Structure formats: C-alpha cells, structure tokens
Amino acid sequence: MIYNMYIFDRHCQCIYYHDWHRGHTAKTAFDTHGDPLASHPSGGGGGGSTTTTTTMTDPRQGMNMSLEEEGKLVYGVVYSLRNLVKKLGKNQDGFIAYRTSHYKLHYYETLTGLKFVINSDPNVESLQQALRQIYTQIYVELVVKNPLACASVTSGQVNPETMGAEGFRNGVDRFVRSLTMFDT
C-alpha cells in the first residue's frame, strides 16, 4: 500500500505532494478542496494565524497539522537522519528508508539535492529504485525538460503549481498506480 509522496528541492521547500491511500474517509473531503498544495499562504506575514486556522479545518482525521507544517517536519526528519547516517557511516550517503509500526518512509536523493520521499505500509520492500525511476523517467522528462517549469525553479521562488505541471502529476500517478504494491 502506498500512502503519499513528497518532493523537496534544495531550499527545503516541498515542491510536490500527492496522496493515494491516506485515510479513506478523509480522501473525499480532500478532493473537494482540490490540490492541497495550492492553498499555500501567499504572504509570509500572518503565518501564525494561518496555521492555526488550517489546523481547525483540516479534513484529515487524527492529524492536527496543516500540510505545509507536515512537509516541514518530513523534511526535518529526513534531513536529520541523512546527517546522522552520514556521520556514523564514514561520510557516505546511504540513508534508504525507515520503518515504524504503521508505515515505512523511503528516501532517494539526487546529486542535485532534490529529495524524493514516499510513504508506504511497513511490509513493502525498498522503493528507492521506484523513486529513482520517477526522477529519471518522469521528473527529468516532464519538469527539467519543460522550459516553463524550469523558469519558475531558477527564479528562486518555486511555485508548486507550475512545477507540478499536470503532465508530471499524471505521470507520477500512473507510475505509482502501476506498482505491484500500490493496492496490496
């Protein structure tokens, strides 16, 4: 079972989010809201107040934080673990995945510092190869080679909507749904 996926850029910004099996009851409520990342607060100013309001209205059951906050936490976790592993493992990058009682987080980092993170149920074998494929076959083809998406990335301000051009979102969706462990 595959739950959700994040992509972070070098500036620790979550540039892509997609979920599949994340709380079946909450999913429909989610869809009516459209793309969760589209509701990015535009002004950095009233950060405190926006987060508290989103906490109240967040449709996901059992989760009491906004997607933006959650993205930051996920980034923090993989960043810390990567550094920890690097320190212990003689300066080699080697973080592959971690497992808890309810989920398993798989990690893949490109040489350019792009971080791909996918959550699945704990019994799934390593998905690092799949993440690599998403990078080489979908991200490179549909985002890196897409002049419109690149323009927004280099300007420093990453807009998740232009970056996640529909083609990319559909490509990832199709790819993940084709994995054998998607539904089992």
Added chain:
Amino acid sequence: MIFSIYIINKAGGLVYNKDYSEGLSKLTSNEYLVLAGTFHGVHAITSKISPVPGSSGIEMLETDTFRIHCFQTLTGTKFLLVADPQQPSIDMTMKKIYEIYSDYTVKNPFQNPEMPIRSEQFDVHLRGQQQQPL
C-alpha cells in the same frame, strides 16, 4: 554483526554507549550525545508525520551499510542497536539486552535512574551476550 549499542533515557540523554566492532566511524563523546538527542527528537516526530493514525516512532532505520534498530520500553527508555543489514534475530538480541539492562542496571541500588550507566557487571554481561551464538 552488532556494531554498537546505545541507550537513551526518556529525556533524550545518552546514558550508555558501547562499540563492539569496527565498521562505523569513531565519534567523539560529544557527537554521541548529539546523535542520541537527534534520534530522540526524530523518533518523536516520526510518529506525528504518519500518513495513517496511531503510528509508533521509528523502529528500524535502513542504510547501505548498516541498520539501526530501536526498541522503546514502556517507560520511554530507548535501546538502539546498530547492526549489519544481514544480522538475524534482532528481536531476540534486543530482548536479551533489555533483560540484562533490567538485571544489572534497574535492580542496582547504586544506579540513579536516568543517569549514565557505569556498571562493570552490565558491561561484562552485554559483551558476553554478543559473543554467545543465539
């Protein structure tokens, strides 16, 4: 092969660490403390960012060269076992270590809870446990 054992108290402080074989880089005692604190924090966050409700904290961390297994007791003490990816029966080893910990640390009247463990008996038995085949 077991590379090392760390024990982290419920506040995130490192109370015991021992390296058993080469394979990991040597760290200073300060770096070990940082590592323990980091792991403690990450452990707490990983249960929060679960895509499904009710998850525990991190139980196993997998890398190219080693795996870190984490066992948290009901009282919040964490046992970290850094082992080879092929190491079998980690659960048994973990249970055994917990047993030794209870016998020689918790039952030791001179041991302050949550304080660094300095007990020769504990050292000796842990080492003995590493050497005997399961």
